[in-house]
Amino acid sequence: MVRFSDAGLRYPDPAGGEGQVALHGLRFFLPPGSFTWLTGASGAGKTTLLRLMQCALRPSEGEIEVLGVRLSRARRSALPPLRRRIGAVFQDYRLLPYLNAFDNVALPLRLAGRLESSLRADVTEILRWVGLASRADALPQQLSGGEQQRVAIARAVVARPELLVADEPTGNLDPRQAHRTLALLTEMNRLGTTVVIATHSQELVDAFPAPVMRLSHGRLVSFEGHDPGEVEAYGAETSPPAPGSKNETEPDDEADPDEEDERNG
Numbered sequence: 001m002v003r004f005s006d007a008g009l010r011y012p013d014p015a016g017g018e019g020q021v022a023l024h025g026l027r028f029f030l031p032p033g034s035f036t037w038l039t040g041a042s043g044a045g046k047t048t049l050l051r052l053m054q055c056a057l058r059p060s061e062g063e064i065e066v067l068g069v070r071l072s073r074a075r076r077s078a079l080p081p082l083r084r085r086i087g088a089v090f091q092d093y094r095l096l097p098y099l100n101a102f103d104n105v106a107l108p109l110r111l112a113g114r115l116e117s118s119l120r121a122d123v124t125e126i127l128r129w130v131g132l133a134s135r136a137d138a139l140p141q142q143l144s145g146g147e148q149q150r151v152a153i154a155r156a157v158v159a160r161p162e163l164l165v166a167d168e169p170t171g172n173l174d175p176r177q178a179h180r181t182l183a184l185l186t187e188m189n190r191l192g193t194t195v196v197i198a199t200h201s202q203e204l205v206d207a208f209p210a211p212v213m214r215l216s217h218g219r220l221v222s223f224e225g226h227d228p229g230e231v232e233a234y235g236a237e238t239s240p241p242a243p244g245s246k247n248e249t250e251p252d253d254e255a256d257p258d259e260e261d262e263r264n265g
């Protein structure tokens, strides 16, 4: 479940100026188990919105609730475990360069404390699904862009996250691979994962019909196909942050592979 209550984000200006407002006044609700497309022109704010949903950034205005946690009130120590419940695919993949494809995909399971003996089958199965069973030993630098993208997708879904956010996850794939990937993500959704995918591909949106959020200049300009009444079933909207509560735009710095991804990003 994801709830934005008049939320926005202003990127800080390292030179001390006002900074860049990337998102402003976003208000929407995504129920558990929903599938949502995110569209908008380049620079509209899609990546920023996904990073807020991934809890890699905190809002600088309003409130965001992800999987039952209100970000403006969450302790820093609450964020790494929250992020481990969320799978993310980003445009630059963020694979760890010194780990082969198998170990990159196995990472979320190892972090969750899964025994080596039990994770091998899951990793092998998901690598087979994305068509990379034979490249399990390859390092990221030995893989094509599309292959790296598929490793990133496999890593994001292998631990069956409660929420999956994906930024152009098929941008480097041929049409057959793109449809196969979407079939994997819709299957994850059928099994209960809440899925949000940013895309520029109208063809994919048409092929896999679902509600479509459209951003323009940092604002939500339409949300076609969603049921505004759904919010009723999940309780009242969160109250805005208490006066004087501190909203932060930077992620916390605890050691975590996702954090390493963040620092790389």
Ligand SMILES: Nc1ncnc2c1ncn2[C@@H]1O[C@H](COP(=O)(O)OP(=O)(O)OP(=O)(O)O)[C@@H](O)[C@H]1O
Pocket: 011, 012, 020, 021, 022, 040, 041, 042, 043, 044, 045, 046, 047, 048, 049
């Ligand atoms: N780290 C940053 N610091 C300052 N401004 C940023 C930062 N990242 C993004 N922005 C700005 O925020 C706005 C939204 O960017 P964002 O990357 O979220 O857009 P997008 O819709 O994902 O674009 P694209 O489709 O090209 O990936 C843009 O004006 C961008 O220049």
